[in-house]
Amino acid sequence: xxxxxxxxxxxxxxxxxxxxxxxxxxxxxxxxxxxxxxxxxxxxxxxxxxxxxxxxxxxxxxxxxxxxxxxxxxxxxxxxxxxxxxxxxxxxxxxxxxxxxxxxxxxxxxxxxxxxxxxxxxxxxxxxxxxxxxxxxxxxxxxxxxxxxxxxxxxxxxxxxxxxxxxxxxxxxxxxxxxxxxxxxxxxxxxxxxxxxxxxxxxxxxxxxxxxxxxxxxxxxxxxxxxxxxxxxxxxxxxxxxxxxxxxxxxxxxxxxxxxxxxxxxxxxxxxxxxxxxxxxxxxxxxxxxxxxxxxxxxxxxxxxxxxxxxxxxxxxxxxxxxxxxxxxxxxxxxxxxxxxxxxxxxxxxxxxxxxxxxxxxxxxxxxxxxxxxxxxxxxxxxxxxxxxxxxxxx
Amino acid sequence: xxxxxxxxxxxxxxxxxxxxxxxxxxxxxxxxxxxxxxxxxxxxxxxxxxxxxxxxxxxxxxxxxxxxxxxxxxxxxxxxx
Numbered sequence: 105x106x107x108x109x110x111x112x113x114x115x116x117x118x119x120x121x122x123x124x125x126x127x128x129x130x131x132x133x134x135x136x137x138x139x140x141x142x143x144x145x146x147x148x149x150x151x152x153x154x155x156x157x158x159x160x161x162x163x164x165x166x167x168x169x170x171x172x173x174x175x176x177x178x179x180x181x182x183x184x185x186x187x188x189x190x191x192x193x194x195x196x197x198x199x200x201x202x203x204x205x206x207x208x209x210x211x212x213x214x215x216x217x218x219x220x221x222x223x224x225x226x227x228x229x230x231x232x233x234x235x236x237x238x239x240x241x242x243x244x245x246x247x248x249x250x251x252x253x254x255x256x257x258x259x260x261x262x263x264x265x266x267x268x269x270x271x272x273x274x275x276x277x278x279x280x281x282x283x284x285x286x287x288x289x290x291x292x293x294x295x296x297x298x299x300x301x302x303x304x305x306x307x308x309x310x311x312x313x314x315x316x317x318x319x320x321x322x323x324x325x326x327x328x329x330x331x332x333x334x335x336x337x338x339x340x341x342x343x344x345x346x347x348x349x350x351x352x353x354x355x356x357x358x359x360x361x362x363x364x365x366x367x368x369x370x371x372x373x374x375x376x377x378x379x380x381x382x383x384x385x386x387x388x389x390x391x392x393x394x395x396x397x398x399x400x401x402x403x404x405x406x407x408x409x410x411x412x413x414x415x416x417x418x419x420x421x422x423x424x425x426x427x428x429x430x431x432x433x434x435x436x437x438x439x440x441x442x443x444x445x446x447x448x449x450x451x452x453x454x455x456x457x458x459x460x461x462x463x464x465x466x467x468x469x470x471x472x473x474x475x476x477x478x479x480x481x482x483x484x485x486x487x488x489x490x491x492x493x494x495x496x497x498x499x
Numbered sequence: 500x501x502x503x504x505x506x507x508x509x510x511x512x513x514x515x516x517x518x519x520x521x522x523x524x525x526x527x528x529x530x531x532x533x534x535x536x537x538x539x540x541x542x543x544x545x546x547x548x549x550x551x552x553x554x555x556x557x558x559x560x561x562x563x564x565x566x567x568x569x570x571x572x573x574x575x576x577x578x579x580x
Contacts, residue, residue, distance in 0.1 A: 398537070454516040459537045498514065498544040499537060 107150040109158055115209045115476075119230065122208070122218065126162070126180060133163035133175060136209045136476035140483075141165065141173050149175050152362040157355045164211050166308035167475060172483075174358030176211070178311040178351075186351035187220040189333055190313060194302055199276050200249040201226055205233030205240065205258065210477035211312040212280045212304075216253050234258060237265045244271045251276035252299075255478040256285035260417060263291055272298050279319075280304035280312070281479060283405075286325035287412065293321075303328055305385065307373045309365065310335075311353045314373065315385050326387040326405070327380070337385060338370060344391055345377045346370040392423065395431045400460040404433060407463075410456060411435065414448050418472040420480040426464055426499045435463040436485055437494070438472040446494045459497075466494040501580025504569075506549050511565065514541045527564040542568070550577050 105112045111132040113121050125132035133150065135141075163177045190196070202221055206213040221228035229247055231240045244250070244266075250273055254262075277292065277299045279285065284303040285292070292301060301319045305328035306312040314337065317329025331337045334350035347370065354365050365371065376394055377387040388394070393404035404421050411419050418438040426432045437445075446466060453462050469491045473484035504524070512522050515533040528534045543559045546552055546568070552575055554562075562568055569579050 450516045451518075454533055459533060459535055495513070497537075498541045498548070 107147055108153055110150050110153060110163070112146065112150070115207055119218075119228065123222075126222070129159045131158055131161040131163065131177065133165075134209050134214070135165050136207050139165060139173070139476060145173070148360045149357040152357050152360060153177070153355070154362060156364070157362075161355075164209060164214060164308065164311075166211065166477075167479075172358065174356055176308050176311065176353040177355035177357075178353040182351045183215050183219045183311060184223045186215060186311070186313060186334075187223045189351075190216060190316075191220060191224055193316060193332055194276060194278065195300070196220075196224070196251065196276060198249055199226065199251045201229050201247045202251040202253070203229040203240075203243050203247060204231050206253060206255065206281075206478055207476040210281070211308050212255075212306075212477070213253050215312060216278060216280075216304075217251075234261045234265065241266060241269075244274060246273075248273045250274050251278070253278045253280070255279065255281040256283055256288075257418065257474075257478055259285045259288045259292065262295070263288070266295065267291075269295060271296050274299045277301045278304050278316075280306065281477060283408070284319065284325040284328075286319070286323060289319065289321050289323075305329070305387070307375075309353050309356070309371055310347060310349050310373070311351055313351070314347055314349065317384070324386070326377075328385050328387055330383050330385070337379065339378055340372075342391075343376045343378065343388065345373045345375045345385065345387070347373060393421075395423075397430050397432055398460045400458065402431075402433070402461055407433070407435075407461065410452055411449060414452055415441070415445065420472055420482075420485055421463075422482050422485050424464055424486075426497075428499070432464040432499075435466045436472065436491065437466065437468045439470055440468045440492065441494065450495060462497055464499065465496045467491045468494050501578070503550070503577060503579045507565075507569065507579070510545045510549055511542070511568075514538060514545055524565050524569065528562070546572070552577060 109130060111125050113125055113132060114135045115137040157177050161177045161179055163175045165173055166176055167173055202217045204217060208214055208218050229243050231243050233240055252274055256279055274296045275298050277296060302316050303319045304316045306314040313332060314335050315329040315331050336348045338346050340346055356363050374391055375387055376389050376391055377385050380386050389403050389405035395402055420436045421433050424432055424434050473481040473488060475481045508522055512519060515531050539559050543554045550572060552572060573579055
């Protein structure tokens with residue numbers, strides 16, 4: 105399909121279609137197999153792409169901090185350059201293959217795996233990841249000196265599916281796209297004893313890498329390391345992390361409006377943080393994850409940290425106002441917890457936080473709605489009908 | 500224990516996040532560490548939901564113990580046996 109001269113390809117149409125689109129001059133857009141965006145929405149966005157961005161680029165779909173979709177455009181040459189930088193920084197000379205476990209249309213997988221395999225001549229091993237655990241298992245066993253790109257949310261599923269097994273052929277594991285799973289570090293190292301594990305940070309607009317750090321036991325998971333070569337970071341007065349990067353996207357389209365991303369201007373990542381004395385970025389949450397409630401500062405990262413200590417499965421948060429229009433949040437657990445789990449979580453809230461920090465409600469659902477890149481689908485979370493209210497503050 | 504007493508106990512345990520063994524009908528506001536101003540709002544909403552009685556702001560803010568809740572609701576015709 106073409107819109108405004110731009111080729112639109114979807115995941116699942118074959119790796120060769122990506123290869124072909126990459127080799128051609130016109131800009132192409134690579135979409136997930138299934139997404140919430142309609143053809144009309146797509147048409148509205150892509151018809152805004154100006155001539156200046158009609159060639160030499162690729163576009164990926166992402167969601168902003170509110171969950172609304174947007175398309176990010178970036179130069180192919182920048183992605184190739186970043187892939188080579190990452191190859192060195194992640195010490196990937198001995199890595200011979202990379203096994204796909206996330207949608208390739210997700211910027212993390214697209215640059216760290218597809219583009220990396222292309223520019224280094226390494227093998228890209230296709231798999232549907234944990235959607236087809238038997239096939240994924242066979243690939244983990246079969247391919248020597250392999251690299252994985254994972255998000256933290258996949259670790260409990262990996263442990264659940266393959267717990268007790270050892271995968272000696274995996275020699276690199278990269279995490280990005282959410283909090284680093286430090287509480288599962290020992291499990292990861294047990295299952296992948298030969299793997300060096302890296303904590304990566306970035307955002308879609310950075311396409312995608314800003315910092316990385318090799319992970320070790322006992323590390324602070326929110327220490328995401330120093331900026332990579334070609335990236336500069338700064339912290340605003342409001343503690344917002346901003347960046348300039350040699351590899352970043354140079355255009356974005358949302359709500360039918362194209363905006364050029366000026367290379368010289370500092371862009372927000374959407375995260376809060378500080379730079380420590382060694383130059384490492386220490387994250388403290390998303391910009392919309394720290395707010396005041398009845399005069400008290402609430403950090404949703406702190407809340408998630410508490411819940412993750414008690415609840416081993418999926419947890420998500422969405423923002424909501426209470427009946428007095430004060431900002432608050434709702435906690436969603438999946439799968440459905442039993443009563444003792446709910447009482448356990450509430451007991452910890454009582455011990456550690458005043459009522460202002462408590463969730464407005466605790467809800468549960470059988471399956472947490474996810475975006476194709478594995479992140480929580482916040483828009484869907486608010487509106488799915490099969491949620492159960494486990495507890496309410498009644499405020 | 501009467502049905503309404505059971506309902507009240509359950510409601511307050513849920514609002515204040517008490518363990519069942521911590522609860523008794525002689526508890527005062529000072530003894531419940533989670534009975535703050537927002538807790539008072541939660542009590543008012545919970546009483547409305549369970550007993551269909553709407554506290555006035557003065558009534559709600561004047562509550563200082565579980566017994567006072569029972570007495571106030573009793574004076575409005577809600578029977579606690």
